[in-house]
Amino acid sequence: MSNIVAIVGRPNVGKSTLYNRLTESRKAIVDDFSGVTRDRHYGVSEWTDHHFTVVDTGGYVANSEDVFEVAIREQVVIAIEEATVILFMVDVTTGITDLDDEIANLLRKGNKPVFVVVNKLDNNAQLADATEFYSLGLGEIYTISSMTGSGTGELLDEVVKHFEDVDLEDNQRPKYAIVGRPNVGKSSIINALIGKDRNIVTPIAGTTRDSIHIHYNQYGHDFMLIDTAGLRKKTKVKENIEFYSVMRTIKALEEADVVILMIDAVEGIESQDINIFHLAEKNKKGIVIVVNKWDLIEKNNKTIKVFEEQIRQKIAPFTDVPIVFTSVTEKQRVLKVIDTANQVYQNRARKISTSKLNDIMLPIIEHYPPPSLKGKYVKIKYITQIAGTSPMFAFFCNLPQYVKEPYYRFIENQLRENFEFSGAPIQVWFRQK
Ligand code: GDP
Ligand code: GDP
Numbered sequence: 149m150s151n152i153v154a155i156v157g158r159p160n161v162g163k164s165t166l167y168n169r170l171t172e173s174r175k176a177i178v179d180d181f182s183g184v185t186r187d188r189h190y191g192v193s194e195w196t197d198h199h200f201t202v203v204d205t206g207g208y209v210a211n212s213e214d215v216f217e218v219a220i221r222e223q224v225v226i227a228i229e230e231a232t233v234i235l236f237m238v239d240v241t242t243g244i245t246d247l248d249d250e251i252a253n254l255l256r257k258g259n260k261p262v263f264v265v266v267n268k269l270d271n272n273a274q275l276a277d278a279t280e281f282y283s284l285g286l287g288e289i290y291t292i293s294s295m296t297g298s299g300t301g302e303l304l305d306e307v308v309k310h311f312e313d314v315d316l317e318d319n320q321r322p323k324y325a326i327v328g329r330p331n332v333g334k335s336s337i338i339n340a341l342i343g344k345d346r347n348i349v350t351p352i353a354g355t356t357r358d359s360i361h362i363h364y365n366q367y368g369h370d371f372m373l374i375d376t377a378g379l380r381k382k383t384k385v386k387e388n389i390e391f392y393s394v395m396r397t398i399k400a401l402e403e404a405d406v407v408i409l410m411i412d413a414v415e416g417i418e419s420q421d422i423n424i425f426h427l428a429e430k431n432k433k434g435i436v437i438v439v440n441k442w443d444l445i446e447k448n449n450k451t452i453k454v455f456e457e458q459i460r461q462k463i464a465p466f467t468d469v470p471i472v473f474t475s476v477t478e479k480q481r482v483l484k485v486i487d488t489a490n491q492v493y494q495n496r497a498r499k500i501s502t503s504k505l506n507d508i509m510l511p512i513i514e515h516y517p518p519p520s521l522k523g524k525y526v527k528i529k530y531i532t533q534i535a536g537t538s539p540m541f542a543f544f545c546n547l548p549q550y551v552k553e554p555y556y557r558f559i560e561n562q563l564r565e566n567f568e569f570s571g572a573p574i575q576v577w578f579r580q581k
Pocket of ligand 2: 328329330331332333334335336337440441442443444474475476477478
């Protein structure tokens with residue numbers, strides 16, 4: 149299931165303000181990791197138990213004036229193809245502009261649900277002005293103020309009705325998405341794995357026609373590969389190549405159980421790679437990092453260690469992730485990638501019995517209890533794993549609010565040391581008992 153909400157519209161209507169509002173509400177719940185680059189234009193959000201990814205298309209607009217409108221038009225077309233729902237944002241204080249009309253034309257021709265979002269309605273006196281936007285011919289209008297948040301709840305209540313909540317019909321097989329920047333070797337590894345025998349599985353309900361799922365069934369392995377490299381979009385504007393690849397990546401990532409993040413050994417891990425890594429982590433996906441083109445690196449007996457350390461520093465604090473060094477062109481360790489993805493898939497699905505958890509973790513906790521706070525002591529009584537698609541643990545105790553971040557990290561590290569969760573994000577909760 150992958151639900152993508154794309155915010156389109158001309159500059160200055162308030163897209164990034166809304167984007168921040170939708171994604172930051174979530175930040176309060178999930179850890180905000182230090183060191184994450186700020187140039188991210190996509191993020192996770194949730195509304196009434198629906199999870200989705202928000203994309204702020206404005207972030208990808210070229211700077212130069214002449215390609216400007218072309219860029220926006222292209223983005224709207226890409227959004228129509230790739231998004232689940234489109235929020236078309238307009239500005240009540242300026243009324244309809246020529247560019248608004250152009251965008252509306254494209255959206256009317258598309259086949260995706262479009263919500264006309266009339267922004268900057270900071271007071272009700274402007275309601276009368278908003279009615280002008282019915283003339284865009286896109287149906288109902290939703291008045292909001294991105295600044296104060298008013299109206300966004302009503303909008304989201306309608307938006308989530310368009311989400312695809314059914315999972316893919318092919319539910320049992322593990323799904324691995326191969327993602328990474330252009331040219332890292334995604335197509336090459338897929339070709340190396342499946343050769344000419346591309347058994348492309350029929351399109352799956354709810355995904356677009358060009359979403360490529362490859363069924364791999366050889367040497368005792370049986371899984372689906374989600375290919376983000378297979379299709380390349382012709383675009384006139386350079387920035388939109390990235391925009392398109394980001395849309396494809398988000399979609400593949402949301403569908404996948406395990407994300408195989410490919411990095412070019414020569415270029416190293418860059419902010420885009422780290423953004424994808426964190427998106428996978430926040431979506432609780434299994435992760436394998438593949439450093440490809442290893443043949444191009446001059447090596448000695450320390451090189452792998454140095455590379456690994458550099459990568460782990462950049463992906464911290466979630467560093468318990470397998471890293472595989474490959475050369476696809478030299479056919480080195482290609483199958484190891486698949487073995488590792490299988491292993492991570494199992495780690496992510498791993499269930500630890502309550503008795504085993506308590507036998508191992510309670511003595512550790514007794515040895516290193518949470519530090520006392522204001523003279524109060526936290527007493528952890530028992531631990532249980534909560535059912536879910538990724539590992540989640542509840543630690544029942546008397547004063548959960550007294551447990552601070554460093555102790556959460558300690559507990560997670562202990563779980564990782566005592567059980568095999570490599571590549572799988574873990575959630576730890578302290579609960580009142
Ligand atoms: P974008 O270019 O579409 O991403 O627009 P921004 O989010 O950067 O917003 C453009 C300007 O409009 C900024 O100065 C915002 O502070 C302002 N703005 C955004 N939302 C609102 C709103 O609801 N009311 C008012 N009055 N201003 C807003
Ligand atoms: P994609 O854009 O991620 O799908 O990347 P491609 O699979 O198209 O590969 C981009 C280029 O890198 C091609 O010229 C490949 O032959 C080359 N390439 C892929 N893997 C390797 C590798 O392991 N070593 C070297 N030297 N080149 C590679």
